[in-house]
Amino acid sequence: MSSTWFRRIKKGISTETKEKKEAPDGLWHKCPECRTTVTQTALKENLYLCPNCNYHNRINAIEYFDILFDKGEYKELFDNIAPKDELHFVDVKPYAARLKSAQKQTGLLDAMTVGVGEVEGKKLVVACMNFNFIGGSMGSVVGEKIARGIDHCIKHKLPFMIISKSGGARMMESAFSLMQMAKTSAKLTQLAHAKLPYISLMTDPTTGGVTASFAMLGDINIAEPKALIGFAGPRIIKETIKKDLPPGFQRSEFLVEKGFLDFVINRKDLKRKLSDVMDWFGK
Amino acid sequence: MQFLDFEKPLEDLNNQLEKIKAIAEKNHVDMSASVKELEASLEQTRKHIYENLTPWQRVQLSRHPERPYTNYYISRVCNKFTELFGDRNVADDKAIVGGFAEIDGEPVMIIGHQKGTNTKMRQLRNFGMANPEGYRKALRLMKLAEKFDRPIVTLIDTPGAYPGLEAEERGQGEAIARNLFEMVNLRVPVICIIIGEGASGGALGIGIGDRVVMLENTWYTVISPENCSTILWRSWDFKVQAAEQLHLTSRDMSGFGLVDGVLPEPVGGAHSQPEAMAASLKEYVLKTLTELKKINPDKRIEQRIEKFSKMGFYEEV
Ligand SMILES: [Zn+2]
Numbered sequence: 001m002s003s004t005w006f007r008r009i010k011k012g013i014s015t016e017t018k019e020k021k022e023a024p025d026g027l028w029h030k031c032p033e034c035r036t037t038v039t040q041t042a043l044k045e046n047l048y049l050c051p052n053c054n055y056h057n058r059i060n061a062i063e064y065f066d067i068l069f070d071k072g073e074y075k076e077l078f079d080n081i082a083p084k085d086e087l088h089f090v091d092v093k094p095y096a097a098r099l100k101s102a103q104k105q106t107g108l109l110d111a112m113t114v115g116v117g118e119v120e121g122k123k124l125v126v127a128c129m130n131f132n133f134i135g136g137s138m139g140s141v142v143g144e145k146i147a148r149g150i151d152h153c154i155k156h157k158l159p160f161m162i163i164s165k166s167g168g169a170r171m172m173e174s175a176f177s178l179m180q181m182a183k184t185s186a187k188l189t190q191l192a193h194a195k196l197p198y199i200s201l202m203t204d205p206t207t208g209g210v211t212a213s214f215a216m217l218g219d220i221n222i223a224e225p226k227a228l229i230g231f232a233g234p235r236i237i238k239e240t241i242k243k244d245l246p247p248g249f250q251r252s253e254f255l256v257e258k259g260f261l262d263f264v265i266n267r268k269d270l271k272r273k274l275s276d277v278m279d280w281f282g283k
Numbered sequence: 284m285q286f287l288d289f290e291k292p293l294e295d296l297n298n299q300l301e302k303i304k305a306i307a308e309k310n311h312v313d314m315s316a317s318v319k320e321l322e323a324s325l326e327q328t329r330k331h332i333y334e335n336l337t338p339w340q341r342v343q344l345s346r347h348p349e350r351p352y353t354n355y356y357i358s359r360v361c362n363k364f365t366e367l368f369g370d371r372n373v374a375d376d377k378a379i380v381g382g383f384a385e386i387d388g389e390p391v392m393i394i395g396h397q398k399g400t401n402t403k404m405r406q407l408r409n410f411g412m413a414n415p416e417g418y419r420k421a422l423r424l425m426k427l428a429e430k431f432d433r434p435i436v437t438l439i440d441t442p443g444a445y446p447g448l449e450a451e452e453r454g455q456g457e458a459i460a461r462n463l464f465e466m467v468n469l470r471v472p473v474i475c476i477i478i479g480e481g482a483s484g485g486a487l488g489i490g491i492g493d494r495v496v497m498l499e500n501t502w503y504t505v506i507s508p509e510n511c512s513t514i515l516w517r518s519w520d521f522k523v524q525a526a527e528q529l530h531l532t533s534r535d536m537s538g539f540g541l542v543d544g545v546l547p548e549p550v551g552g553a554h555s556q557p558e559a560m561a562a563s564l565k566e567y568v569l570k571t572l573t574e575l576k577k578i579n580p581d582k583r584i585e586q587r588i589e590k591f592s593k594m595g596f597y598e599e600v
Contacts, residue, residue: 086596089528091515109600140595147592169483169505171515174529175541178483178505179594182491185463186591209505211456212444212484217464231456231484232446240446250451260454 031055047267056224056267058204060106061113061128064163068126068271074117077125078148082109083141087174095172098134106132110141111166114149116158120275125153128163129210136166138210139173143180146214150187159197159278164215168208168233181213188217197281199274202229202252202261220262220277223252224270229261287343289332296325333550336500338526341533342508344500345479346442349554351561352411353380353395353438356478359561360568361386361393367424369416373453376417378409378445379489381424384436387569392428394421394489395438395478411480412445415458418488422462425469434472434572437489440479442507444488459488466491467591468584472575474568476546477501477533478553493575493587496567497533498560499548503541504531541594 027040036052043049047067048057066072089095103109111133116125127149129136146162153160169177191198200218202211204227211231215221223229230237230250238245248254255261265273286294300321307314336344344350357364363385368375381394396413399405421437428435444455466473466489475492481503497503506514511529512521530536533545546567549556575583 080599082598082600084596084598087528087530091521091525091528092517140597143595144597171506171511171529173505173596175504175531175536175539176595178487179541179591181460181484181487182463182467182591183594185460186467186491186588189464189467190588209484212459212488213463214460216454216457216460229456230451231444231459232451236446237448237451241448243448245448249448258452258454260457 029057032057049267054225054266056204056226058131058165060130060132060165061115061163064128065113065115065117065126067267068119068124068274069115069117070120074115074126077114077116077152078145079109079113081141081144081148083139083173085172086176087172089172089174091172098172102133106130108133110139110145111136111170112142112145114145114152116152119271119278122275122278123156123158124161124274124278125149125158126161126163129165131165131167131205134170136164136210137168137170138166138177138180138208139170140176140180142166142170143183146184147187150191153191153196154194157194157196159199159281160191161199161201161274162214162218163201163203164206164210165203166206166208166210168210178209181209184214185217188214197278199277201265201270203227205229207231207233216260219281221260222263222265223255223261224267225252225264227252229255285347285349287340287347289336289340289343292328293325293332296321296328300325330550333552337523338502338529338532338535339508339523341500342480342502342526342531344552344554345502347552347554350479351553351557352400352440353397353478355557356395356438356561356564357384357393359558360384360565362388364393367427368420370419370423372416372419374414374416376409376414376420377407378411378413378441379417379421381421386436386565389569389572390433391568391572392424392433392435393438394424394435396441396486396489398440398479409445411441412443413441413485413488414445414447414450415453415455418444418455418458418462421489422465425466425473429469429471432471434474434575435469435492436568437473437475437492439475439477439481439486439490439503441482441485442480443482444485459484462488463491467587470580470584472572472578472583473587474571474575476564476567477503477542478564480507482507491587491591493578493583494543494571496544496546497536497542498546498553498564499533500552501533502526502531503533503536504529 029043031050033055034053085096114127200221202223206229252264361384366382380397384393396411398411399408473492475490475495477497508522508525511525536542553560
């Protein structure tokens with residue numbers, strides 16, 4: 001395990017400070033929901049929520065860790081696990097090339113980042129998916145990092161949280177991708193036997209094999225507002241039933257009504273709520 | 284006998300053979316030498332074709348309309364069977380069948396996807412695409428088996444879990460996830476056999492076992508070649524390439540260690556000699572049950588977890 005305390009500071013803040021200097025208030029963000037424009041700085045300060053309509057913009061591990069962990073301090077775990085193109089999969093583009101360009105674009109090795117830090121003074125291991133890495137798709141690295149995260153929790157008696165944000169399986173890893181569903185579920189049974197809490201937070205979007213495995217297996221399953229959560233994607237369902245889908249279908253609030261989520265949580269209240277929940281679990 | 288596109292040479296030889304037989308009968312002439320010759324040629328051609336099947340051709344075989352389904356195997360393998368219905372919550376899902384069975388006097392719980400054998404039945408069975416109720420019925424039966432210490436055999440044959448509106452409302456994702464979680468810790472032996480199509484989460488939802496094996500001409504992976512082609516190539520036309528790239532055959536899967544073995548099919552596929560296929564499936568189940576019963580339940584669960592935990596490829600940099 002390499003020590004990457006304060007990685008956030010190296011990667012996150014320093015670059016953004018630079019951006020701020022070069023273009024003070026210059027980078028505007030337009031809300032995809034209500035078209036309100038805000039500066040990037042204001043958006044970040046507002047935890048990437050639209051100040052007008054509360055739209056939860058998609059963010060990745062580094063931003064979540066910054067929001068959740070006290071003072072934004074955490075230690076990244078298993079950051080040396082990298083994907084491998086074992087099948088030499090080629091569609092319109094070789095998988096190896098897709099990996100390379102995703103790694104270059106994101107500075108990540110794969111779609112999952114695991115960090116351990118404190119939430120209001122209580123230690124927590126968080127595995128967070130990065131949607132910017134090939135749509136947050138679940139390949140072997142995602143499964144392995146969850147597995148190791150669970151081992152770490154068991155060894156150190158810590159609670160575990162997964163923040164899901166994924167289009168589902170990574171087709172270019174074929175059945176290896178499918179088997180990550182089995183692998184992560186199997187590992188979660190070990191966590192359950194150790195009586196350690198597992199909190200599953202679903203964010204926009206959480207679909208496919210991720211929903212049909214670890215995302216739905218939390219001691220509590222919670223979600224950010226209006227996140228798309230489902231097994232089959234809306235387009236496929238529409239094609240199957242040949243009808244338009246009702247408004248709000250497969251959104252967080254719909255899943256609460258159908259009984260599949262414990263509650264919906266605004267990103268602004270996430271840390272506070274998480275801390276309360278951890279207090280209740282007593283871990 | 285229905286011939287697939289790649290079986291055209293067989294169809295031609297078969298037609299010739301029938302013609303000669305008809306002539307012989309009509310004209311009362313002895314054409315047994317020609318018949319023999321054609322039959323030998325037919326066998327040779329069949330063997331040649333089946334020794335060189337491409338991944339896509341195996342996908343075609345896995346979907347052959349005459350391929351034996353779960354209910355056929357139950358009727359041939361089990362000397363007794365009592366079907367059990369319903370998930371005790373919403374409905375009975377006809378795409379998954381299951382019940383008390385006896386194989387050579389050995390009580391087991393047998394559960395499998397069931398496709399229809401004609402247009403009406405195909406609709407009733409929803410083409411083997413289960414709703415959440417199907418997975419929940421399967422889990423109910425598995426827990427029942429565990430309670431009474433009976434081994435579980437699952438037969439997998441699905442083009443996928445049903446992507447419908449009600450399926451989503453009733454938690455398709457949760458139903459599959461729950462099955463994965465619960466199957467991992469079942470205290471009885473679990474044998475899973477892919478008998479046709481092993482499409483993604485819909486297959487895996489009854490696919491966590493001590494032994495997972497595939498019949499030779501089946502496929503098992505994360506997505507169907509057609510859907511893979513549509514998504515990655517953005518066209519319906521690359522299913523053959525997708526089948527190759529996905530490495531979805533029994534040999535590939537066994538080579539990767541993602542399944543525990545391959546059950547050979549008769550030359551010509553399972554549908555060409557269904558009774559022989561059923562007999563060899565039965566033999567495998569009985570032999571494997573004997574093996575698995577010798578292992579202590581805790582050890583069996585430990586080995587199951589270890590097996591699935593090892594799956595994946597990555598490197599440490
Ligand atoms: Zn807005």
